[in-house]
Amino acid sequence: MKPAMPTVTDILATMDYGPSPESADVANAWLDDHDRCFGHFIGGQRVKGEAHFDSVNPATGLAIARIAQATPGLVDSAVQAAAGAQPAWAALGGHGRARFLYALARSLQKHARLFAVLETLDNGKPIRETRDVDIPLAVRHFYHHAGWAQLVDTEMPGHEPLGVVGQIVPWNFPLLMLAWKIAPALACGNTVVFKPAEQTSLTALLFAVVCQEVGLPAGVVNIITGDGAVGEAITAHPGIAKIAFTGSTEVGRAIRRATAGSGKKLSLELGGKSPFIVFADADLDAAVEGLVDSIFFNQGQVCCAGSRLLVHEGTAPRLLARLKQRMARIRLGDPMDKSTDMGALVDRTQWSRVQGFVDRARAEGAQIHQACAPGSAEPGGDACFFPPTLVTGVESSSEIVLEEVFGPVLTVQTFRTPAEAVELANNTRFGLAACVWSESIGQALDVAPRLKAGVVWVNTSNQFDAACGFGGYRESGFGREGGREGLREYLRARTVAPARPGATALGRRRGKATAEIELRPGLADVVGGPAIDRTPKLYIGGKQVRPDGGYSQAIWAGDRLLGVVPEGNRKDIRNAVEAARGAVAWERQTAHGRAQVLYYLAENLAAQGERLVRCLSPVSGPAAAQREVQASVDRLFAAAAWCDKFDGAVHQPPLHGVTLALHEAIGVVGLVATPQAPLLGLVSLVAPAIAMGNRVVAVPSTRLPLVAAELYAVLDTSDVPAGVVNLVTGPVDALADVLAAHADVDALWWHGATTAQSQRAESLSVSNLKRTWVTTSAVDWLVAPPTQGRAGLEQAVQVKNVWVPYGV
């Protein structure tokens, strides 16, 4: 029974807000129309499910609908439907697709309240958020990408869609994540097989109705429901060209492993433990509101939630006192009430997980402060309410500071200086987002680029827009969603790939000769005279060093000894990575400064041209060797030229301010060179990587033993700072394994790998979810190097979006 409505006089004494419920009638009617039992959406048709499971409203604990569990056969028919529809969808052209995306945006808008109410019933988040955030942002995403569909042909020339894209999303922003996935995929001419999270499938199923309503061609969007097994089936399906996944880092790893070597493109938007940095000169009230928006928004179930408060030590008492006051005004309760700030966690499992973290923190000795407004829902019972929670007395080593809680739980640490703030902020495996609060623009803009995060919010938090890329650094995943940078995830360069030659066991074998290398005239000139013995070494941290193992490898061509190369091992790679990590100053060097070094490198390489030609001639012939050296000089010039021209962008979200899309170095990049074009192949990898501020650990080809030695001699004379380029020769597969698995290597480039090598490298890369750029088609380094121009530079950077609101 409802409590009696208090009188006006009663209320004048309490000045309570009272109940203000949103009606669920229309949403319930829609569910009833479907007998509260749903199937899938394949090839433009509703397809009945076989087995079903309950979808539960976590605010009441009651089941509201039955959702179908897709079978592998059904996954296959969804992929078939998408594959069948794709050519025509791509052929429709940008304008044609733009019309459909526009219609989807419009239709979502027309049914906005139904989507919002349904989302709240299914997910437990407050109606205020679904109404004001989730649905409007989803609509905006379709509008924005209607624009991209219109422009993609002219703005992304030379690119083509990937084909069928498999998309798997989590339960925290069900419809919004659908929009983030489907809109760009469709804009670029792909078709999709989409799977919502099993806890929250309803708005995706309503979206299927919208697709029918706007007459979207059958098979362009296919929606299948079910648990993780369905996701696995999509991931494994050979007809899928790309997997776009948002969810936990754990599942992201599994997907990386499952797709390794398959040639499937991959974008992963994973977990986070984002820092929220408050300097002494911040507007503390603003920062407190920022925290509320950051960690209590959506009950803290946000991958980019600012879950680690880092506050200046002297400011902490004031900030925490205000935060506690503010927490006591947060209204926790019925998500359908318009005055509710926080609703329910998504399900009992999640609730227990969050509670477990808090219990363990308390047991570790942390102080737990929980508060919310009077009259809020009591935690416990069937509903999954969890109060705003502040955890103090924790350190960097505490579990609750290290692990993603995915709930309304904030930890507090203090810092003394900006440098320490940055150090603490970056002391994490994740790198999704960060907030910086300071009223000094110099301070804020000094710190923002030093934070390892894909999004940095200056004096604001949790801002999203279709125009601005969103995505992580480190183990928060790779790929961006939104903006031009997000579009690249759904396109590939249109190339006529050269046919891959047969097995290429190139001349490198311990002891005896192999037949592949034809000894050309010229070698005799080199080896003919009484030469002084040369001892090539490894090049690590700007020094020529002997290999750790003390072994060398003789390289034979036919029955002639070409030379002896040092055989690097895992420890040499380790040392090289350490040297590269230490050379961080290169990243902070000005673009102009890096260009100077690259030009100088080119100059010195050219000066050594004759020697290099002589060195290369035995395997390439003098003419090809000449071309290779010339092209290497050209590559260095090109990279030098690009240094200060591969600009980021200024995005224009609907905000009074700017969002700066900065191109930042990835960090330490592992490079594996292939035997073709031993010098040019290596230079073509190194040049764009270091141009953008990365440091590299390269495994040169040993086809010509002296190439690495010739190159480091040039590096030594060209002001390339120690550690920026490191060269470790040795057994390629073994060294590549070490690089791929190394957690302090941020990216791995390997072109012309075999399928087995690619599979192995991508599998091993899960250690830290490094960005892999591994291709298996043969490479013509002279004519069409994959690293040339923007393509290489895009791989050499990661985009950081820095939001700076500045007005109203």
Place this chain on the structure above:
Amino acid sequence: MNPVEARVNPGTELDLSRLRALRVNQPAVARRVAALNASRSVKKNFQAAWLVKAIQCMDLTTLAGDDTPGRVRRLCAKARMPLRADLQQALGVDGLATGAVCVYHEMLPEAVKCLEGSGIPVAVVSTGFPAGQTPMETKLREIELSVAAGAREIDIVISRRHALTHDWAALYEEVRAYRQACGDAHLKTILATGELQTLENVARASWTCMMAGADFIKTSTGKESVNATLDVSLVMVRAIRDWAEETGHIVGYKPAGGISSARLSLQYLALMKEELGNDWLVPDRFRFGASSLLTDIERQLEHHVTGFYSAQWRHALP
């Protein structure tokens, strides 16, 4: 009856370092206000009660060149009976009155006469209102004359030039002198926030006035091109909150000008409740300076009582 609370803010010395430490991030203020407006909703009896509260906290105002004793009599009668008797009865709030009546000095005798016995205080605008560009000597005299004539609340305007040139010491001295001249009357300081422009100016002017002993801080004269806004209000009420925390002294808040819809008045009340708490939802600590707001509230309350939409002409003119 709205008894005037004893003056509770004695002020402090001028603390320039405290002023300098104030930081206001404008986009964050706007975001908070937008979020607040979207996240608090009152319906049915709750809405009716909140609107009644808005009437209780209203300084019913007329500040025009053509004010006459007759006009002021009508206004004062409305202050005594701000809502039709049948509606008051239906809502169970008989004896409802506004927080005060606010007039120019020349209208003061008429207002005092009309409100005699009602307990409704008369507030008078002063010190060269609205621009404040008159000699200090006459400003002080103006206050003295108004207090002597029965004004219980003096709404002064600050010299905007002091705030705009960041001469906080001059502003402090000015308000200190007004404080002295007011004697036992309440001192409300009008910042003319629309002219101060930046929110940091607003915060610093608010703090300076409170240090100088203001009982209320008030946004606007109603004559600036931009008057009260929720953004400015957020900054000012946070200043009041911090002042109370740091000194223990209570200062009231009065947004004035441009508040003409019932809906907007609810947003102001929610802002006060969220930032300062229920303690500030009383006429001693919160006033709307408004002239046309009342009619809209009356219409909404009639709708609440009868269930049909009302019309302006069904309610007595203020």
